[in-house]
Amino acid sequence: MTIERTAAKSLAGERLGAAEALELYRRAPTPLLGQLADAIRARKHPERVVTYIIDRNVNYTNVCVAKCNFCAFYRPVGSSEGYVLGFDELFRKIDETMAVGGVQLLLQGGHNPDLPLTWYEDLFRAIRERYPSFKLHALSPPELIHLSRLSQLPVAEVLDRLIAAGLDSVPGGGAEILVDRVRKLLHCYGKATADEWLDVMRTAHRAGLRTTATMMYGTVETDEERLEHLLRLRALQDETAGFTAFIAWSYQPAHTELSGSEATGVDYLRTLALARIVLDNFDNLQASWVTQGGKVGQLSLAYGANDMGSVMIEENVVRAAGASYCMDEVEIVRNIEDAGFTAKRRNMHYDILGDPIFREREVPRRLELSTSRDAGDGGEPSELRLYPARSHVGKIARLQDDAVADWPE
């Protein structure tokens, strides 16, 4: 089929097959891809509203046994740079988030063998009790698989327990590329195979949770594998309709074992447009300004995105790999409005919450994203002693903590 005929098929709202989509991606000029993606965005969102969420992106621990070779964020068990956030630190972050109109935490972290399932349950319960209306968008599929292995419980049971404790929705992290050849090369096959990642999402959707889906592209995958990732997500969405949104970001190579170079802005825009064209059963596509910067983030709105993602407030993972863009609510809204759209705040379910909050009341400007821990702010949270550690290093550390706690004043 010619590019023109495939483009006409897309414009008519028909689903494209794998060969057609691949041909389009490889041969269509970039403006044509943008035009097709924008037509779908306009069909799904004719009111010209672009949304964003005020939430905080918190990484509760950087200790991880998975050791993906594209990750600059993790530290091995026993590292002096490893950290776990305490409950009080997390409460403080929630207070700060609510002060700028935030409605949820996006909570993800490393696969820390010394944090058992009960630590998560107690944390979620404590948050639910203190902040009844605040939402927890937490624990990507590989983290849930890690907890399932650690607790020797099926993922469905882990999810049920976490939902009972206060989990509201599941972020789509850890998908990378959902093709096992790629996952083996990225050393992330062990944390979750493509089928396992999709199965966790299927289980979460069946348990009544909505989730997002992501893709980290630009490492070792071929064009066919990039497309296969999208087709696998489309198939699961046909089955469950549980995904609220799709987010693509480019691999950030600085300080990683894999190293290499970062995909260009045009590659990002073409990939985003391809996603909008292929993922015909996804309503929402986010712009990844945190990896692409505000200007390409804004251009994303002409390449299929209808959402500017989160104001984030805090970011650790992408920054560890060298990118440190920052947009607060004022800047996000300026970019949306300059592109000719109306900006609206939303929640994780894409319900509109209102106009920009800084137009309703004074909100402090943020010109830099925070990190999980300020430099030099080390130390283990005291409540960790209440939970059994699994690693040798962790067991010794907790025994020492107990001994110190038992010393007379």
Ligand code: SF4
């Ligand atoms: S990407 Fe996640 S699972 Fe992989 S090493 Fe980094 S923190 Fe661990």
